[in-house]
Amino acid sequence: MSEEDVVRGERFAGGPARGFLSSLSADERIFAADLAVDRAHVVMLAEQGIVDEETAGEILAALDTVESDGHDALPDGEDVHAAIETAVVEAVGPEGGRMHTARSRNDEVATCIRYRLREDLLSALEATLALREALLARADEHAETLAPGYTHLQPAQPTTVGHFLLSYERALARDAARLLDAYGRVNESPLGAAAFAGTPFDVDRERTADLLGFDGTVDNATDAVSARDFLLESVAALAALATTVSGIAEDLVVYSNRGFVELDDDYASTSSIMPQKKNPDTLELARATAGDAHAGLSGLLTTLKGLPRAYNRDLQRATPHAWDAVDAVTDAVDVAGGAVATATWNEGALADAASEGFSTATGVADLLASHGVPFRTAHETVAAAAAESEADAAPEYAALDAAAEDVLGDPLEAYVDREAVEAALDPAESVAGRDSPGGPAPDAVAEQLATAEAELTDDESTVAAARDALAAADDALHSEVTDYV
Structure with a gap:
């Protein structure tokens, strides 16, 4: 090899842009995902006879060590994928590099993102189901509690607290449906697509998908590494959910101001100077989370717009928008659920306000x-x-x-x-008379509660089944790894 060739080989080994290119620190989020993807890929390579079983066992044992040492112990690298591979090669020797056979970082990272995101979507769904449960419990408790109803923030018609709370539960049911739809499209494996044009090796993409708990594969190899519409769909669903939660928070803040509801102390704070104050701070932050989610969606759309097909490094900047959105929104939903579950409704003040402004x-x-x-x-x-x-x-x-x-x-x-x-x-008679389907009369509310509770039970079963499927796949993968290590 000539001196010129050596210089060329070193050309991309360092320089001031290395830190700008690196995502190693941010990749801590997908550290466990990458280890799972590596394991599934190596098991498949061994089963297909592409890598011998002894080498596969050494690689898998090295991955166990990498996992126990943790992300912070990884060697320097451009990203978590390269750093893990470097650690394996350092432990096993050159044969450790066989773990990357028939694979590119392009399909690897796309698989890791989907692997982690589906867990996060299930967490967001579980928080949403808990909020719906809290709303239904309080709606049932206050099915006949008179309350003022407003349009344009002006007294409009009397309603009930139960009917009001059910209106948000129904919106959240649709938010959950959107998240479940997104989950289904996230839960498809790109692994085996390689850089964008497949591989000459006899890989079994269905096998790695099964080992990782995916429902199937993204068929076209170029689409598999290029597509980030699953991020768009997920963040759009999260933005819609955040908008619903922002509405709940706004109404509770306003109702707190008017003395209709008192938040539990765990969801409020006092002023630093005015000791009599009780501020609905947590709900104000939950209300603001919609801005974070909408910003994430806008950032994603802008980053993805006009990208040429196959992998582009722009995609490295796209994924954090999804992580930020799912974290912020899930936290906001949790807070809203706790605030709803523990709030105290002032039935006297509500009844008085129900007749204001000639609401009947x-x-x-x-x-x-x-x-x-x-x-x-x-x-x-x-x-x-x-x-x-x-x-x-x-x-x-x-x-x-x-x-x-x-x-x-x-x-x-x-x-x-x-x-x-x-x-x-009379406000109470007015409410009782509006017994059409969906109305606030007690019988109509009871029907709505029954429907909502049945749908909530179905959604809880769906989410639990998804959790169980991922856990079963994880157990199966570890069992396969044990056979080699």
């Missing part, structure tokens, strides 16, 4: 409409009565009767009994 006006208009008055005319009649009443107070019967004379030309009793009108003015 729509019920009176509906009553007139059900007795032959066109709804728009009924709306005009009730609005006229409201205009003559004191602010935030329901009009007296006499005011409604006078409005009917002005707008309809007849007294109210020409259309509906006085007792029915007075019942419609």
Whole structure:
């Protein structure tokens, strides 16, 4: 080898850009994933006769040592994949390099990301299920607890705490469904695709997928190493979940301000100067997490836009957006679940507020409409009565009767009994009368609770089965490794 060749060989061995290229520190997150991927690949190579069993055993034993020593003991490297391989070669000798046969870092890293991300998605799902469970428990407890309902933050119609909480549980059920859909597409193995064009070695991609607990493989080799749409889908689902949690947090912060709900001390703090203060700090941070998740999604989209096919180093900058989002959102969901489960609802203040702002006006208009008055005319009649009443107070019967004379030309009793009108003015009666599917009446809420509880049970079973499948695959892989070591 000439001196010129040696110089060329050293050209990429060092320099000021090495640190910029390195992801070794950030790769600690996928350290365990890489070890699992290495083990599955070596077991498959031995089974296929590509690497002899003795060499496979030495490599697998070295990987055990790398695992016990931990990420911090790895030699310097461009990334965790190269560092682990270096450690194995140092332990085994040149034969240790056979672990990289029929593989590229491209398919290796793509597999590691999916391997770790699916665990994180299951954690996010478990937090979401716990929040849904807390919402359902409190909704059942407060199915008949009167509460004010708002649109545009203005008093609108009376409802119940149970009906309000169920509205968020239903949104979270859809968030869980999106996460489960994303999980299904994450849980496919790219391993065996090599750099982007496959390998001449007789690899068994289905075998490594099975050893790692994946449901199948990403068929096309170029797609397998290029695709990061699974990151986009996951972070988009997390951003949607964070948006729902932000809404829960906002409502609880506002309701806390109005004295409708008191957060447990574990989810609040006091002022550094004002000793009487109780601040909903944890929920304010949970509310802000939506910004983190949305930023991660935007960062991912921007990084991935316009990349040429196959592997590009830009992808190294894409993955942290997903890690940051799943960590922040899972923590926010956990906090929201704890806050909901331990909050105390002030039933007296809620009942008082339920009648503010003539919140039963729509019920009176509906009553007139059900007795032959066109709804728009009924709306005009009730609005006229409201205009003559004191602010935030329901009009007296006499005011409604006078409005009917002005707008309809007849007294109210020409259309509906006085007792029915007075019942419609009562917030509790107003709620009880809205028993259509999805409404706040106790029977309607009971039906919604039954549906939601059944769906939650199904989702819990699905997530538990996914956890069990990953654990079983991990046990099976370690059993196979034991045969060689």
